[in-house]
Amino acid sequence: FLKISKLALAFAIIHSKPPGKSCKEYIKHLARTVSEQDFGWKSKAEVLEAEVLRLHQELLLRKICPRFCLENDASAKTLLDQECINPTSYSSQLEDSGCDVSSDCAFDSLGTASDFHQSEHNVNTSKQWLERVLPLNLCTTSKEKSLTAPVQFLQHLLEIRKLSERGILQADFTELEEDSLTICNSVSQLLDGLTVFYSSPTFPFSSFLTEAVCVLVSLITDAKFSNHVLKKCFKKLKEFKQNLIQIILRTGSVNRFQALHAISHTLILLGRNNILRKSLISLLLPEVRQFAEQLLQAHQLQAKYDITQYENIFLLCMILEQLLQNEAEERNVSSSECDEEGKIQFLKRLDQIILHLSDEFPLFSLYLWRVSILLNSAQTA
Structure with a gap:
């Protein structure tokens, strides 16, 4: 039935094709017309x-x-x-x-x-x-x-x-x-x-x-x-935080830092809620860890690395450090504010990564070390 319908549509298009225009051009014209109509209805639906x-x-x-x-x-x-x-x-x-x-x-x-x-x-x-x-x-x-x-x-x-x-x-x-x-x-x-x-x-x-x-x-x-x-709205809030983290990581415009600092401030403010802070820390830890591993691999192979992402990763480190400090200052919050598995994965072989990166990337290594200190102190507490 579907094949017959497609065949009938093809014959109808060919039969209604105006003179002086090829079938391909006419089909493109019809597709454009339908697309514009769909866009118009979509806009009206959004307004309503x-x-x-x-x-x-x-x-x-x-x-x-x-x-x-x-x-x-x-x-x-x-x-x-x-x-x-x-x-x-x-x-x-x-x-x-x-x-x-x-x-x-x-x-x-x-x-x-x-x-x-x-x-x-x-x-x-x-x-x-x-x-x-x-x-x-x-x-x-x-x-x-x-x-x-x-x-x-x-x-x-x-x-x-x-x-x-x-x-x-x-x-x-x-x-x-x-x-x-x-x-x-x-x-x-x-x-x-x-x-x-x-x-x-x-x-x-x-x-x-x-x-x-x-x-x-x-x-x-x-x-x-x-x-x-x-x-x-927890799922939607998590999606929002993920989007902001990706915007920070991927934005590469020259004048991006004013906007990225505003996004960072927003994420820190969201961390005032204990549940959202736990979720946000769990999202940030794997991103920072993954970039550290990629940077180490590029360093060992003497390969190129993403300069833009390297510059932007410091903002994620700053956010993560601030959230962990806020957690440490709230004595009434349990020490397992971020999930244990996420902490274990982040700290695994982190000392070795810091050691290998410290000469070439001292500032990033310092941030990794400071975050690890906060995580270890929370675990000890």
């Missing part, structure tokens, strides 16, 4: 899927906190006035986003003090107060626009939890268990967007990218949400 997810996000936020969005509620103003929010304590209670970052990646996630004072004295804008304390920079690129919906949703989710804990809002987080797919899809969308950013970075880095990273880190370190996110 994004809109459906946005509506699910809004619905979930309304279920968790009915007063989340009050613009269209006629009785909202009366209800909000009954909250009796203390203006002086309100701004002091919303100090930060819950994400402690270094100075080069810091941002004001909750706006300026003047925004709070203005909203305190403006009754008409009080119904939009939740949106006012969660500003996002205006997006100027398509890559930023793809991140807007998940970042806004997750940021709102985090702030609703904080406000509910402080008695400012009433929220029912049991809805998270019933609609876990929305959070999972939102986190996946955020991770995919960050991967696109880091795969083809533009300079200077937008502060919006920093906001997206800090929202992600706040989510995975939050006491209420971290277990839920890890349970539903």
Whole structure:
């Protein structure tokens, strides 16, 4: 039946071929037309899927906190006035986003003090107060626009939890268990967007990218949400970490180091979660070990080695060292934070590798030695 169908299609193409055009040219023309139509439908489908997810996000936020969005509620103003929010304590209670970052990646996630004072004295804008304390920079690129919906949703989710804990809002987080797919899809969308950013970075880095990273880190370190996110999105988070590691290893552009340092910082921030740190260490150890073996083999055979990968491997060593140091500083974490098999494989004959590479590659050998010291000290402890 399949052969007959193909034969019938071939006859139909030949019969409908316009004069002056060969069969091959006509088939290529038809293939191009079908491909363009498929691409158009695919784009439309992606837009519709994004809109459906946005509506699910809004619905979930309304279920968790009915007063989340009050613009269209006629009785909202009366209800909000009954909250009796203390203006002086309100701004002091919303100090930060819950994400402690270094100075080069810091941002004001909750706006300026003047925004709070203005909203305190403006009754008409009080119904939009939740949106006012969660500003996002205006997006100027398509890559930023793809991140807007998940970042806004997750940021709102985090702030609703904080406000509910402080008695400012009433929220029912049991809805998270019933609609876990929305959070999972939102986190996946955020991770995919960050991967696109880091795969083809533009300079200077937008502060919006920093906001997206800090929202992600706040989510995975939050006491209420971290277990839920890890349970539903662990595989996606692992894939995200693998992608970032490969970007660090494979990127060869001349001006790559600013972007690679940003990726390294993101991975270190993800390591603040103990479970993700364990997974990340397990991913980094074999990559560093494999390159050390390849470099040793190239050195012994006097063969060429990948200079770009050699330069980039130092970033992985720095990340690995930082994660192991963080692990050592947390006395309440068990010494088997990274899997024993991974440590054994990494340390196997490592002294010999360091010895053979120390003359030609002293800096890389030093990093290997420092990582081995941290692993051995953890094992001893």
